[in-house]
Structures are given as C-alpha cells and as structure tokens.
Amino acid sequence: MTHRLKLKVITAAALAFTTMHAYADKYPSKPINIIVPFSPGGVTDVMARLIATKLQEDLGETVIVVNKAGAGTTIATNYVAKAAPDGYNILMAASSFTIGPSLYKEKAGYDPEKNFKPVSLLATIPHLLVVNPKLPVNDVTTLIQNMKSNSALANYGSSGSGTSNHLEAELFASLGGIKPNHIPFKGSVPALTAIAGNDVSFMFVDIAAAKPFIDSGKVKAIAVTTAKRSALLPQLPTVEESGLKSFNATPWLGFVVHSGTPDSIIATLNKSLAKMQSDPQVKERFTAMGIEPVFNSTTEFQKFMQSDRVKWEEVVTRAQISAVD
Template sequence: MKIYKFSIAIAMLCAPIIAQASTYPNKQVNIVVPFTPGGVTDAMTRGLADKLQEKLGEPVLVVNKPGAGTVIATNYVARSKPDGYTLLMAASALSIAPHLYKSTVTYNPEKDFSPITLVAAVPHLLVIDSRISAKTVSEFITYLEKNPNQATYASSGNGTSNHLEGELFASLSDIEMTHVPYKGSVPGLTSLASGDVSMMFVDVAAAKPFLDSGKVRALAVTTAKRSKQMPALPTVSESGLPKFDAMPWLGIVAAAGTPKEVVEKLTEALKEISVDPAITAQFSSMGLDPVFNSPEEFSTFIRDENNKWAGVINKANIVVE
C-alpha cells in the first residue's frame, strides 16, 4: 500500500511537468547571451530568435548577461527552472571556464545542462607575420625550430580561445612558445602586423582587413574540416599537425532535466532554421559556419571539449581568477 501511495505521489508531481511539455511553448522564451549587446554573438542570436519565434508561435527574446568570462550567464541558466523557457546561447567557454575560473564556476558542463544543438562554428585562422617566408604550417614549424626567439604568439587575453589554441599548437608541435596577451583581437593583430609577434589564431572577420593589407598571411584554419568562409585554405590538421582540432563554437542548451518533448521540439525547429537562406546568409556575413547536430551528438561534443581543454589548461598551468 505504501509503495502504491508513493507511486501516486510521484505521478502527481510529474503530471504538471508532462502537461507543460505537451503544450510547450505557451509563453515567452528567453535566450540568455553571455556577452554585451552589439557583438557578433548577440546579433546572431537575435536573428536566430526571430526565426525561432516564427516556428514556436510565442515571443522569443534575447537577454544579455555579460561578465566573468560568460560564467554569470552560464551559472544563471544552470540554476533556472528546467522547462525550456530559459535557454543559453553557450559558447566554447562552457567547457573552458570551469578549468580557468575554479572559484566562481558553480556548474558542471556535462551534468547541469540539457544540450539542444550546436548552432555555429567560429572558424579561426592561423595567421603569421607576412615577412616570414613560410607558406604552410609545416614550413612555419620548421622556421620556429630554427628561430626559437621568434616562437611568440598573440592572443586577445589570458584564457581566451585563441590563447588556448596557441598552447595546443605549442604542445602538438613540441615547440616552447611565448604567449603575449592583448586586450582584444585587433591589438593582437596590429602587433602581429608590426612584427612584434610571429603568429596568432583569430576569427575570419577580425583577420580580413589585415589579410587584405598583405601584412599578415593565413596558413590554415583551426577546425577539423575546411571552413565555408575560406574553402581553399587547408586545416591545421591536414597541414602538419594531424591531432590539431580547435573549433570555437556557439550552441543552445537548457537546464538539466528539461523534458525530452521540449528538447525535441526546440531541436526540430532549430534544424529547420539552420538551413534557412536568411540565416545562412547572415552567418556568412559574420564569418560563421552554420552547424546542426542532435542533442546526443552535442552532449558528446561538450564532453570531448571539456576533456580536451582541461588537458591543455592543466598542462600549461593556466589559471585566471
């Protein structure tokens, strides 16, 4: 009898969740962006929100919660009600921040979220000072081996994705390199163009003016596959470092425990949006590659990213507090 009563109690508790899932959405959906308004992620999310609103039939608004290297927004969504009405436009930092900001991160990237789908890849380029004669990654590694004083790379700050990409490059090429952090990509690129450093990993949009000027040269893209933005450019992995794979990304997650029916509805809507010509054109203009995968694939991807960057950060002993 006690077991029977307990089962009824559980059923009564679950009933509202099941009912809400079956009618989802019936009110406003918020997508939390961990960056300030006006940036690429914010603009991309607003375009996506407009399309998602058309699919869901309810308002979809963007809420900006910047700060602490995306930690404020990510902690917020991890603690939100798991009903699909509070989503996070997660960035690569989801799997990086826990290993950098250990005193402020309260979420576990693998346990505290229900992955929906990847949304965009943010291809980074390996760019070098154009006065260096190397035309390929292999030639550049040989150059650094012969000129160890030139083994320097710029980043847009400690703990950023291009900092970690530099550490991954140094580890895989077995070259001791000096990291020179700047306050943003443009100052780093300016320093590279002036010959103060030898290389930098940076997004296509930021690099383009410097590439057009001829002051820096792109050798490869960081992603496992060639980028739609620069399809003629080889990947780092096919150009001398076969284990190199670094894809800055953006994707949508909800709080862990979000009903399966809600996750499926969001996934299906975003799958259709990912091939919408207006969205693909917008992404291309921002230097982004549209990406779509299933919640299961995204979950595996987050786990792999977590393990990879934990290894890089721990090996390089990088701490940002």
Template sequence: MPDLTCPQDACLARRIAQRLAPRLALASLAALAIAALPAKPARAQDGWPAKPITYIVPFAAGGSTDVLGRLIGQRLSQVLGQPVVIENRAGAGGNIGSDYVAKAAPDGYTLVGGTISSHAINVSLYPKMPYDPVKNFQPVALIGTLPNVLVVNASSPWKSVQDVIAAAKARPAGVSFGSSGNGTSQHLSGELFASMAGLKLLHVPFKGSSPAVQALLGNQVDMVFENSIAAMPLLQAGKLRALASTGPRRAPELPDVPTVAESGLKGYEIVSWQAIFAPAGTPTPIVNRLAAEIGKIIHEPEVRSRLVSMGIEPSGAGPAELSAFQKAEVAKWGKLVKTAGIRLE
C-alpha cells in the same frame, strides 16, 4: 384528501419541489466538495511560450556566439510568436553567462549559446567551476562546427606559420596572441600551437572575439586564433591576413589558406563548435519543440547559406546527439589540457 385551497398548478409545483429537494441537496454538497479540492497545477509546458524568451550569450557582442545567437534568435521569435531577447553576459571564458543559465528556472524561457569552451573545455581548465557543464544543462541543438583561423594584422611582416615560429624563437615570450577569454578554443589553439612548436607565447585574454580582434587591429597583440565567423569580414576587407586554419582540412571559404598541420605542425587540429542549451530539468516537450524548430531553421536555405559563408558546417543535431557529442568533447579536452600542461596563470 386534496387541498382545495391550493390552485392546481401551485400544488403540482410544490409536490415536484418536495421530491427534488433531497437530490438538489446532494448535488450542492457534491459541488462544494469538488470546489474544495486543490486545483491541479498547470504543467510548465502548457501554453508555452507565453512570454519572451531570454537567450544568453556568454561573450561580448560582435563575436561568433553573439552573431549566431542573433541569427537563430530572430527566426526562432518569428516561428514561436514570442520575442527572443539576446542578452550578453561576458567574462571568464563564458562561465559567467553560462552559470546564470545553469541557475535559471527550467521553464523554457532561458537559453544559452554554449560553446566548446563554456561547455567542454572550461571544466578541465578552471580550478573552481561554478557549474557542471553536463549535469546543470539540458542540450537542445548543435548549430554547427567551425575552425579557427590564425590571423595577423594586414601590416604584419609575417606571411606564414613558419614566420611566426621564427619570430617567437628569436624573441622568447615576446610574441603575444589574443583570445576571447581563458579556456576558449581560441586560447587552446594558441597553447597547443606553442606546445607543439616548442615556443613560449604570451596569452592575452579578452571578454570576447570582438575586443580581441580590435586589439589585433590596434597592434596591441601580434596575432589571434579567431573563429572564422568573426575573422571573415575583416579578411575580406583586407584588414587582416590569414596564415592558417586550425581544422583538419582547408576551410572552403579560404581555399588558399593552408592548415596549421600543413604548415609544419603535423597532427595539429582544433575545431570549435556552437550549440544551444537550456537549464537542466526543462520539460521534455519544450526541449523537443525547441530542438525541432531550431533544426528546421538551421536547414532553411537562407540560414544554411549564411552559416556556410561564415565558415560553419551546419549541424542541427538534437538533444540526444548533442548530449553524446558534448560528453565526448569534455573527455577529449580534459585529456589535452592535462597532456599539454595547459593552466591558467
């Protein structure tokens, strides 16, 4: 029997509400259940990069790794839209800064300028390494390879490798060479030179290329096996004299400078390299993005021209290639360190 006291519209609304009530209750319960579920964690690579990236240079400012870090970092910050902050953490042949990155969060916000020393030689030279150069890092990109150059002060009487050998034989342990630190390619360049020439040289390690070169300019050491990057400006300014290149062939930017092998030590060859690494476990999408962008930067005409002018043979090889290259380098230098009997004093 119809409710005569209920207006037609009000009764209709009441009947609809009574029919929908069970459905609305179920919907509310479902919404509450969904809200109670644990939130799905956001992936580390989502929205990357959302803050500045720290690029660790494990050597002093002004050296080869520092120069390259600032060159690549400046362009990378423009491409990614976030600052790339260069931070120098020098010492122990690159071990201090590299160890810092090895223990950093693998989130794509910390990188390191790895070198032949920090990521290949040191593991065979240092009795107690704070990190594993292969297991604790994710290879990102190989910037390039470059020779070292045997340089002396422009005021030095030495004009050739044979002059150095003659002087060292005349005063055993009286001829010194500086380097950017124990275990660096500059250090091993001098040790291999001494070993092959049958000499006793005094090694003086510094915390980077710049202080080593400054010591040479101040006549505090007799010579330095320096990366072409750090040596070129001073060679062009006439403050240093190049006696030989450590590579397998003459450096294009120094065509008149013979190799050490050409100068009497047949078979002598050391080529340094510079690369970029991230902590092991960094998400693959981030690594691939970094590798792709860095590879493009290295092959930009302006950047490539600058690298070549510094004596670098540009590469841009990605994670897989750099990984294989690094492992081969670790084995190669381990054998050399053992064969030549090179040890830290």
C-alpha cells in the same frame, strides 16, 4: 513520518510532476529567453538575435535575447543552471562552456554535463592561423622551424588569457614541440595589430576579426584550425594538412538548457532549429559573419561537447593555465 504526512509528500510530488508535464505539453506558452554570455553587438549576440527571430516565427511565441556578460561567461551559464527547468531560459553556449570548469575550477559554479542538457549545435567558427606577411612563412612546418631556430620569433598573441585562441596556440605549441611566449591582449584587434607590427609572430583568430587585416595585407592567413577545410575559405589548408598532425580546434556555438528540462521541450526546440538551419537567409547571414551553420541531434551534440571538454582540460592542465587568482 506519519501516514498523513507521507500522503501530503506524495500528493505534492505528483502535482509537481503533472504541472511540469502540462507545461511541456503546451510549450511554449510564454516568452522564451535566449541567454547570451557576451555583450550586445558581437558576433554571438547578432547570431542569437537572428535565431530568436526565426524561432519566434516557427513557435509562435516571443523570443527575447538577454545579455549577461562577465566572469568568463560563467554569470550567464549559472543563471540558466539555476533557472526553472522549463525551457524558457536557453543558454547560447560557446566553447567557453566546456573550457570554463578547467580554468575556473570550483569557482565556475557549474558542471556542463550534470547541470545541462544539449539541444543542438548551432554553428562552428573556423579560426585562422595568421602571421606577419613579411615573415618568410607560408605553412605551419616553416613557422615551427623558424621559431625553433630563432627564439626572437617564438612568441604569440591572443585576445586574452584563457580564451579559445590562447588554448589553440598552446595546443599548437605542444604538438609542434615549441615553447613560445604568450602575450595576451585585450581583444582580437589589438592582437592582430601586434601581428601587423611584427611584435608577435602568430595568433589564432576568427575569420570575421581577421578579414579586414587580411584584405588590407597587414596579416597573412596560412591555415585553418578545423579538422576539415572551411567552406568559407576552401583554398586554405588545415593546420594538420599544413604540417602539424593531430591538430584540430573547432570553436562552436550551441543551445543548452537546464538538466531538468523535459525531453519533449528539448525535442520541440531541436525540431525548430532544424527548420531554421535549412533557411537560405540564415545560411547567408551566418556566412557573412564567418560562421558555418551546423545542426545535429542532442546525442551528437552531447558527444561533441564531452570530447571538447576533455581535449581542452588536457591543454589547460598541461600548460598550467588558470583563471583563478
């Protein structure tokens, strides 16, 4: 390489470095996109639009929700992974973010730790363990005993293969020493309808989907999946309290950005989200959707995601679950 060419390379690198820091110094200076990996109208989409409004108020710049559903959330995830590392495309990541690479292998197209940086956890979504109300079951221990003694009861429903509630049931089965049959449905409502009809024995499901069925007496909730009791249903014991040691499943939502995003931009977003989480209106709206608002540091969120990835990778491997044809 000639001296002149070396000088050009060094100058170009310095210019790129200076430009990136200039963007960071005045961030945001143009509309921000929140990339949602699900279709409009769902809980994640509604939550993203609420957050967009609050960020816009605080940051003084337009914040737009962009829905990119499909391929088990990998379309949206890879879109952000390949976007410019400038903080203007933020991924509304869900539990599928850390589960995806185990399910899709190399077809996932991304590494959650190498291709992204955490901004903050936004919320946890407690799931419920529900059964048919006619079953003589009020706790986890009795449910497991019944399935061990009556093979006709040893089946469960989910909203689809590879979904978080599918993996939760596999973790439950492994820790409980049972081998129930998995019957996947196209969504939570058909699966809950099957529970109500006693076609399957149990399933794990989010509060928002289960509430109408619980209120009408069609299904019965016997435990919550999180490590601690949910503030939304404090009377309901955890799965661990109800008889299954070491069970903990915490579906979540959070913000992540391209791994090359400057730390100063991430700090700006993190600070704005901290303000949002203290807003009573936000807490009220989250609670109404069966969601518990959570805020943490980038370091805490990184550790949380790493632990989540390892746990579900073990479940996927043990149960031999794959979304790859």
